[in-house]
Amino acid sequence: MRITALAGGTGAAKLLRGLAVLVPPEQITVIGNTGDDTQIWGLHISPDLDTVTYALAGLLDEEKGWGLRDDTFMCLAAMAALGQEAWFNLGDRDLATHLFRTERLAAGQSLSEVTTAIRRALGVRSRILPASDAPVATRVLTPTGWLGFQEFFVREKAQVEVLDVAYAGADQASPAPGVLEAIRTAVVVVICPSNPITSIGPILAVPGIAEALAATSARVLAVSPIVGGAPVSGPAGKLMAAKGLPVSAVGVAKLYRPWLDLLVLDRRDERLAPEVTALGITPVVTGTMMTDRGAEVALARAALEALAR
C-alpha cells in the first residue's frame, strides 16, 4: 500500500499522523510545500516540512499546531532586545533545526538531502521530500504591494486584503529527486486538507507535478480543508476568493478537477456532494474535523476505505 501525500502544515500533519497509524510509515512518502519557506535572522526556515517532520516524530506542539512541544523562546526575546525582527516565533529547540538546515545548505547540500537528514535524526521512517529543491516562494499581492507568505500570514496575521497569489520561481523549478516517481509508483495519492492556494498550490506549480498526478495509475483522493463555507484554519478562504474560486468543497473540487478521483467532504457539506459528482469526482462524506488523535485515525481510515472501494 504505497501512499504518496501532498502536504502543507498543520492539517496535513494530523492526517499523516492518522495514516501512519494504519499503514507502515515506510510506505508513506510526503511531498511537502516549500512555498512558505523564508529567511529569518539569516536562517532558512521551512515551516511546512518542519511541521510534518515534527508531527511524524511525535514532537509537534499539538496545541499550537507548529513548533516543538515544550519549546522555550529565550533567543527570540534576546533578538527583540537587539532590535531584530521578532514576529516569527522561533523556539530555542526549533532553532537547532534551522541552524542545521542553514549550515548544510550553505555547504552545498540540497534541501532534499537536508530534509532527509533531519527526519532521520528525529526518527521519522516516512520519506519527506520537498516539492522542489529550487526556491518556489508564495507571494501575496495586497493593496500595498507583494508580501512573502510569512509576512502576510504571521506578521500581518492575514488581516489584509488579497488581490492575487503567485509562486515566484516555480517556472524555473523542477521536482525534487523522487517526487515524480513517488506519484507515478504510488497505489494511492492523498492530497491533505491543506490550503489549496498556498500549501498545495506551490507544489502543483512546480512543472511536471500536476502532469504526474494526471498520468499516474494511482487513485487520487483529496480531503477538503473547507468545511461549511470556511477553512478549518488559516486564510484559505480569502486566498481562494482571490483566485476566483468558490470558498467551499466545490471550489476545492474545481481546482483539483484535472486529476482528482475522490474528494472527502465533511458531513455538514453533504448537500454539495451532487455538485462534486457533476464534476466527475466521487464524493466521500464523513467527519473531517480532526479534533483529537482518534479523529485523525478515523478520517485516515475513511479515506483508505473509500480508495479501496
Add this chain to the structure above:
Amino acid sequence: MRITALAGGTGAAKLLRGLAVLVPPEQITVIGNTGDDTQIWGLHISPDLDTVTYALAGLLDEEKGWGLRDDTFMCLAAMAALGQEAWFNLGDRDLATHLFRTERLAAGQSLSEVTTAIRRALGVRSRILPASDAPVATRVLTPTGWLGFQEFFVREKAQVEVLDVAYAGADQASPAPGVLEAIRTAVVVVICPSNPITSIGPILAVPGIAEALAATSARVLAVSPIVGGAPVSGPAGKLMAAKGLPVSAVGVAKLYRPWLDLLVLDRRDERLAPEVTALGITPVVTGTMMTDRGAEVALARAALEALAR
C-alpha cells in the same frame, strides 16, 4: 582620563567592570581579542568581545565567567539530538548575539560595526573595538597537529601538550578603525590580566599595535595574570612555557618589556619585584585576586593610583 584597555575574556571583564565604576564609561576604549573567534553551526562566535560586552552591560554569568546570566541551553540539547557538535556551550539567549553578528557580517558589515551595534543595543557606553576586522586565529600546535584555540581550550579542555602557538592571518591583518588612535590618544593604557599568549598575544600580533604601544605618550600598565607561579585561570602557564617564557609575573614582564611602564603583581609575588625593576619596569604590588566586585574596584583603583604617581 581617557583609558584604553587591551582585553581578553574573564579576567579582563572583571578589571574593566572595576574601572567603569571609577571612570566615566564613555572614557574607556576596549581593544578586544578576536584570536579565539570561531565558527560553530555556521555562526561567527567572538567569545572575548562578548564576555567584555556582557560584563559591561551587567549581563555576564559571573559564576561561569562567560555567557549570559540565567541562560538556558535548549538549542544546544536539540543540536546534540541532531548529531551536531555540542562541545561549545552556546546558550539560547547568547545565540541571539551570534545570529545577529553572523547575519550582519554576511551582509557586509565589519566586525567593528557589528560589535558597536551589539554593545549599544545592550546599553554599554564604553567603546569596544576588535583588534582587527580581519581574521587573526590563534592556533595551538599539539603532538597530533594544529588546533583552533576553542578546540584546544573547550573541546580538549587544554589537557594536551602544547608545542607552539601561532596567530594565523595576523601578518595580513591591520588594526580596526580607531585602534591605533585609541592607543595614541590615551592618557593611560591598561593591559588587562588576560592570557599573555592567547588573549593579548593575538592583539599584539596585528602589525602596528605593538609599535603604537611603544610610541604612545600614555603610561602603559599591565596586571599580571600569573600569581604564585600559575595563572589565575585558564591555560596561560602551559602556553607561556611553550613560548619559552618563565611562568611568572617576570615572564609577563619580559613579554611586554618593549613598551611596558608598570606591572601590577600580586602580594604573594612581592619577592619578584626586584626582577621586574631590573627589566626597567615599575612594579606595583597589591592584591590582584578579583574574587568579588569590591576586589575588582580595589584593583582598578590601585592601578589608576599607580599610574597617577
